[in-house]
Amino acid sequence: ALVEITPYNYTLARNSPLHAQIQKAYRWYSPKFSPHDVPRFADVGSITENPLVMRSIRDFLVQRYKSFPQPPTHIMGFDARGFLFGPLIAVELGIPFVLMRKANKNAGVLIKSEPYEKEYKEVEPEVMTIRLGSIDKNSRVVLVDDVLATGGTALSGLQLAEASGATVLEVVSLLQLTFLKGVELSHSYRNGRYSKIPFFSFVDETALTDENCGDLLNYTGKRAISCSEALSKL
Ligand code: ADE
Ligand code: MG
Numbered sequence: 586a587l588v589e590i591t592p593y594n595y596t597l598a599r600n601s602p603l604h605a606q607i608q609k610a611y612r613w614y615s616p617k618f619s620p621h622d623v624p625r626f627a628d629v630g631s632i633t634e635n636p637l638v639m640r641s642i643r644d645f646l647v648q649r650y651k652s653f654p655q656p657p658t659h660i661m662g663f664d665a666r667g668f669l670f671g672p673l674i675a676v677e678l679g680i681p682f683v684l685m686r687k688a689n690k691n692a693g694v695l696i697k698s699e700p701y702e703k704e705y706k707e708v709e710p711e712v713m714t715i716r717l718g719s720i721d722k723n724s725r726v727v728l729v730d731d732v733l734a735t736g737g738t739a740l741s742g743l744q745l746a747e748a749s750g751a752t753v754l755e756v757v758s759l760l761q762l763t764f765l766k767g768v769e770l771s772h773s774y775r776n777g778r779y780s781k782i783p784f785f786s787f788v789d790e791t792a793l794t795d796e797n798c799g800d801l802l803n804y805t806g807k808r809a810i811s812c813s814e815a816l817s818k819l
Contacts, residue, residue: 587785594768595785596761603641607759608792610635612799618808621705625793627760629666629731642670642787646757647677650727657727657754659683659720661746663713663738664690666731670759674729683719683726685742688712698744701737713741715749722750733758733786736767743771743779753782760793761786 587595597604612631619626632638650657657680662671664686675682688697693716700710720726728742739756746753761767761784772780 590763590789591768593772593781593783594761595783596789597787599791603645604788604792606638606641607632607787608794608797610638611760611788611792611797613793613797614799618800623705625790627732627793628799629669629759631799632731632759633669639673642759643673643677645787646670646674650674650678650754653754655725655754658724659726659751661685661715661720661726661728661742663728663730663742667729669731671729681719683715685713685715685728685745688714691716693717696745696748698741701741703735703737711737711741713738713745715745720746720749720751724749724751725754726751727754728756730756730758731760733761733767733784735765736770739767739784740771740774740779743774743782747778753779756782756784758784758786759788761789763789 586598586601588598589595597607610631612628613625614628615625616622619628632642657678659681660671660675660678661683662668662685664684668684672682684691688695691714695714696717698713700712702710724746726746728739728746730738733739733756742756743753756771768784771782771784
């Protein structure tokens with residue numbers, strides 16, 4: 586069953602089997618072993634490398650969206666980790682998967698969001714795009730990503746859906762970092778125009794316990810070794 590953390594912000598009950606399954610699989614890495622300088626970097630690979638967890642996530646979301654009185658017409662995924670889960674459910678639901686990407690990665694005539702910031706700063710603030718016409722005023726969309734952090738990316742998706750006249754049914758993520766207040770940011774944006782958009786996350790940061798740490802203890806070598814070094818260790 587779902588728990589409402591704050592208005593229009595839902596998560597799985599802490600005692601549900603699916604919560605336990607995801608928590609058991611998730612690995613995080615400290616800055617020394619991760620691509621960004623954040624205290625606990627949640628590795629989506631620990632989920633994708635676990636087909637049983639992938640199936641559970643797929644089945645849960647497919648069931649969930651089939652049960653909506655007005656089911657989604659499109660799944661929209663954020664580059665790049667939203668691409669891992671969006672198509673998994675879109676194909677089962679028999680609806681299009683729409684790619685939200687940076688302008689220099691998307692083809693066609695595009696709509697672009699305002700610039701947004703992330704938990705880890707990129708060199709330039711980012712702008713998200715979709716192809717003009719990929720969704721329209723008759724579309725009911727679900728936005729997908731692996732992690733909801735500051736909400737900057739989610740907000741860009743909400744802008745793109747709004748500018749297309751589409752209805753956002755839900756913003757879904759595997760993990761919500763509640764302390765970064767991404768849902769609050771989205772809900773309070775511009776006088777609360779998105780205040781009633783539901784967010785759903787399977788787990789929050791409390792699932793990333795010390796036991797979930799993937800760091801290699803006492804490792805002092807380089808983080809990336811060459812293929813020839815790897816070969817010589819075989
Ligand atoms: N995106 C933003 N913050 C993140 C984190 N801590 N782990 C994984 N992805 C993220
Ligand atoms: Mg992301």
